[in-house]
Amino acid sequence: MKVVLNPGHSPSEPGLSGPNGVTERAVVEAVGRYLSNALGRRMINTEIMQQPPGDAAAALDLLAARIADEPFDVDILMSLHCAQADDPAAYGIRCLHLPGSQESRLLAECLLRHFPRTPWCGVVEADNPLLRAAHCAAVVVEMDHLSNPEVASLMTVESWQRKVAENLVEGVFAYIGPQDIRILVNGAEIYADPAPQAVYNDVMVPIKVLGTALGAQVRWDPRRRVVSIDTRQAASEEMP
Numbered sequence: 001m002k003v004v005l006n007p008g009h010s011p012s013e014p015g016l017s018g019p020n021g022v023t024e025r026a027v028v029e030a031v032g033r034y035l036s037n038a039l040g041r042r043m044i045n046t047e048i049m050q051q052p053p054g055d056a057a058a059a060l061d062l063l064a065a066r067i068a069d070e071p072f073d074v075d076i077l078m079s080l081h082c083a084q085a086d087d088p089a090a091y092g093i094r095c096l097h098l099p100g101s102q103e104s105r106l107l108a109e110c111l112l113r114h115f116p117r118t119p120w121c122g123v124v125e126a127d128n129p130l131l132r133a134a135h136c137a138a139v140v141v142e143m144d145h146l147s148n149p150e151v152a153s154l155m156t157v158e159s160w161q162r163k164v165a166e167n168l169v170e171g172v173f174a175y176i177g178p179q180d181i182r183i184l185v186n187g188a189e190i191y192a193d194p195a196p197q198a199v200y201n202d203v204m205v206p207i208k209v210l211g212t213a214l215g216a217q218v219r220w221d222p223r224r225r226v227v228s229i230d231t232r233q234a235a236s237e238e239m240p
């Protein structure tokens with residue numbers, strides 16, 4: 001499972017600008033960082049792909065060429081942007097995908113699942129060079145309306161940025177489904193009950209399962225709250 005994240009625009013081409021002066025680039029850069037960290041904590045391999053500097057159209061074409069060159073191990077492409085509307089009261093997230101791409105449409109719907117519904121939010125069909133270049137489910141996420149003065153000031157707040165990132169992570173998991181973690185000992189799969197779980201940067205595996213698979217005796221003393229692992233007894237048993 002691999003996700004490619006493109007925080008839209010670049011320092012030389014910062015995109016939209018809010019009534020408070022905040023740029024689209026500043027918002028997508030911050031959310032992109034939180035999103036990549038949050039996906040990493042859930043064991044999702046994530047690559048941040050930046051738009052090259054310079055003129056917007058040429059830079060987008062260069063970025064699209066890089067995306068088209070990606071090996072076919074990428075499952076999801078998300079390009080992060082902000083939305084704008086003539087109505088200054090407009091708020092809510094929008095998710096854009098290529099017309100006719102069922103996988104991308106499904107991803108877009110999953111990503112919206114954890115955000116409040118508003119009259120301005122939704123899944124929208126759109127053409128875009130990055131979406132055309134991708135070999136996988138690909139969406140442009142316009143995470144909210146920078147044209148709304150209230151929303152624009154929220155977008156600079158760290159807790160808002162983190163919340164958007166967390167909601168998007170939940171959307172990614174809604175799309176990919178539960179990810180089983182498998183344990184292989186010398187290439188042979190062993191089964192654990194309860195199943196292994198990703199917790200922050202670690203994978204938690206029941207010690208009894210792992211110890212036994214490695215030839216150790218594992219005992220749990222609930223009164224002393226001690227787990228003891230003994231490899232000596234197992235070794236002496238092997239002696240003639």
Ligand SMILES: [Zn+2]
Nearest residue numbers: 008015081082
């Ligand atoms: Zn943009």
